[in-house]
Amino acid sequence: EQQEKWVPRAVNMEIIGTYAQTELGHGTFLRGLETTATYDPNTEEFVLNSPTLTAYKWWPGGLAHTANHCVVVAQLHSKGVNHGVHPFIVQIRDEDTHMPLPGVKVGEIGPKLSFSTANNGFLGFDNFRVPRDSMLMKNAQVLKDGTYVKSRLSKLTYGTMVFIRVMIVTDMAYYLSVGATIAIRYSAVRHQSKPKENEPEPQILDYVTQQHKLFIALASSHAFRVTGQWLWTTFVRVNKALTSGNADTLPELHAVACCLKAVTTRDAASMVEACRMSCGGHGYMTSSYLPILYGITTAACTYEGENTVLLLQTARSLVKAWQKGSKGKPLSPTEAYLMDKSPVPKWENTLDGIIAGFRRVSAGKVQDCVSKIDKLVKMGTSYEDAWNQTSVRLVAASEAHSRAVILATFRAEVSRAAAALSPPLARVLHQLVHLYTVYWALERVGDLLLYTSIAERDVQELQQQYEDLLQKIRPNTVGLVDAFDLRDEILNSTLGAYDGRVYERLMEEALKSPLNAEPVNQSFHKYLKPFMQGKL
Numbered sequence: 001e002q003q004e005k006w007v008p009r010a011v012n013m014e015i016i017g018t019y020a021q022t023e024l025g026h027g028t029f030l031r032g033l034e035t036t037a038t039y040d041p042n043t044e045e046f047v048l049n050s051p052t053l054t055a056y057k058w059w060p061g062g063l064a065h066t067a068n069h070c071v072v073v074a075q076l077h078s079k080g081v082n083h084g085v086h087p088f089i090v091q092i093r094d095e096d097t098h099m100p101l102p103g104v105k106v107g108e109i110g111p112k113l114s115f116s117t118a119n120n121g122f123l124g125f126d127n128f129r130v131p132r133d134s135m136l137m138k139n140a141q142v143l144k145d146g147t148y149v150k151s152r153l154s155k156l157t158y159g160t161m162v163f164i165r166v167m168i169v170t171d172m173a174y175y176l177s178v179g180a181t182i183a184i185r186y187s188a189v190r191h192q193s194k195p196k197e198n199e200p201e202p203q204i205l206d207y208v209t210q211q212h213k214l215f216i217a218l219a220s221s222h223a224f225r226v227t228g229q230w231l232w233t234t235f236v237r238v239n240k241a242l243t244s245g246n247a248d249t250l251p252e253l254h255a256v257a258c259c260l261k262a263v264t265t266r267d268a269a270s271m272v273e274a275c276r277m278s279c280g281g282h283g284y285m286t287s288s289y290l291p292i293l294y295g296i297t298t299a300a301c302t303y304e305g306e307n308t309v310l311l312l313q314t315a316r317s318l319v320k321a322w323q324k325g326s327k328g329k330p331l332s333p334t335e336a337y338l339m340d341k342s343p344v345p346k347w348e349n350t351l352d353g354i355i356a357g358f359r360r361v362s363a364g365k366v367q368d369c370v371s372k373i374d375k376l377v378k379m380g381t382s383y384e385d386a387w388n389q390t391s392v393r394l395v396a397a398s399e400a401h402s403r404a405v406i407l408a409t410f411r412a413e414v415s416r417a418a419a420a421l422s423p424p425l426a427r428v429l430h431q432l433v434h435l436y437t438v439y440w441a442l443e444r445v446g447d448l449l450l451y452t453s454i455a456e457r458d459v460q461e462l463q464q465q466y467e468d469l470l471q472k473i474r475p476n477t478v479g480l481v482d483a484f485d486l487r488d489e490i491l492n493s494t495l496g497a498y499d500g501r502v503y504e505r506l507m508e509e510a511l512k513s514p515l516n517a518e519p520v521n522q523s524f525h526k527y528l529k530p531f532m533q534g535k536l
């Protein structure tokens, strides 16, 4: 009924909304949110209020000047009882005049690192009344007399965040495809230095160090796209089960969505930054789009669940799984490997060997965390303090688990799809899977040395495998980014345009600068000249 009331109006843009959950004082700890929604049975309304400055909603995208409605997450009070945070759909602006409604204080939060067009806003309520059906009652309800009907699963309130985290993994695949396209195309156009005196300056794409910086971004884009598709399929399956009242698979989805969102956003931000730096000074130009792209990807490390907090959520699930498995209870499919108690096998420098190695690393780290926590608790430390003292290791265990999931998914999905592909295309995609897998084995060689039987000669061989792969992928690099088929208007980059006219585009953009409107800028007359004449 509520969906019938609100969804059509949102779809036809009568309602322009945003998600107002975060407050000045709380973003991570949702149970600490201060905005209140107090039910008045006499008028069958909720009274929304921001009791403190820290209760003001702060950050919601589009809140400052675009949205006329928002979903507000508030502490629900009824009959003198606080029932915790619940979502409410609230009109905040007049639909004709767009003026803020009486009792609503709304504005813009100011300049940010990026997302400059998102008009992120603040929102405060001064005893603002909304009808009872403003409470989104899919999960919990408040009856006309104020009786609270509890949700069958309190965590369903957090469901929106799981959905967005699932989507963010695929978003990161897209952003990496943009960054890789810009940097690789530029690297094919840019010639620099003379390693061989009697030969012309080479394309910087032929420097192996440049390939090392860029090809992992290209491979990661495919890895995250494939993983994002797997995660979406999982999300759809879990939500179908939830619809029929079965919440058994929700904890696994929450755990895997948390660590994949955290790892893919951190990788995307660091790899986009590497793309920027690989383009030298021109990569620092706004007109290259790389600085803006970095601002967008690094924001994702914070929004929709700050990465550390989410990795600790996954760690919570891994520790619980370890404890369950140790009692012989079955584990979820993504965590079942934790109970592999077989002896550590002889190391194999193969994809399957490396994937198995990462699972050993994750299981070993989880076991170490459980042991440390148990030891601290036995010494009289509270569980919460023991958890905190182990949290650096817990985050590392979560990251290892996430990497194992990505490696296994990327390999399995490409192997499955390869049968339907032309042999040359299958070969190139397998090279990207191989590069991605060996790259991360080398990045985490310390962990592999600790938890697997990998030996020095294996590591040397992996390094050589990696360098051979860079050489094999080089001839197809430009073709691979062209295959992303990103139009120039979307790339929005002087360095990444399809025609490669980098220098002409850089100058065209430079001449658009307002500072080039006149040969002598007014700052000379106002400041420089008086200063030079000793008048300032």
Ligand SMILES: CCCCCCCC/C=C\CCCC(=O)SCCNC(=O)CCNC(=O)[C@H](O)C(C)(C)COP(=O)(O)OP(=O)(O)OC[C@H]1O[C@@H](n2cnc3c(N)ncnc32)[C@H](O)[C@@H]1OP(=O)(O)O
Binding pocket: 019, 021, 022, 027, 028, 029, 030, 031, 061, 155, 158, 159, 161, 162, 164, 167, 168, 171, 250, 251, 254, 302, 303, 304, 305, 306, 309, 313, 316
């Ligand atoms: C359509 C595509 C869009 C793509 C994006 C485009 C760009 C958009 C730009 C910006 C959008 C950004 C919007 C936002 O940022 S919205 C605000 C996001 N905020 C957060 O994510 C807050 C993070 N904090 C939390 O989720 C929670 O506070 C918490 C960290 C999980 C802690 O909560 P709490 O203390 O209640 O929970 P516990 O840790 O004690 O755990 C209790 C049990 O609940 C389980 N749990 C927790 N969360 C979930 C969940 N989401 N789903 C299912 N289950 C959950 C947890 O596992 C515990 O279970 P257990 O059995 O172990 O007790």
Ligand SMILES: Cc1cc2nc3c(=O)[nH]c(=O)nc-3n(C[C@H](O)[C@H](O)[C@H](O)COP(=O)(O)OP(=O)(O)OC[C@H]3O[C@@H](n4cnc5c(N)ncnc54)[C@H](O)[C@@H]3O)c2cc1C
Binding pocket: 018, 019, 020, 021, 022, 025, 026, 027, 028, 029, 058, 059, 060, 061, 115, 120, 299, 302, 303, 304, 305, 306, 307, 308, 309, 312
């Ligand atoms: C670009 C952008 C867009 C956004 N859009 C929206 C939006 O549309 N709607 C919305 O509601 N919000 C939005 N947000 C807010 C975002 O969801 C929050 O910033 C995010 O949830 C983090 O919360 P916080 O800012 O309070 O950071 P905090 O939680 O205060 O984190 C600060 C530090 O404390 C650490 N920390 C916190 N808790 C723990 C813990 N339990 N264990 C260990 N370390 C901990 C974190 O790891 C972090 O290092 C947006 C933010 C950004 C940057």
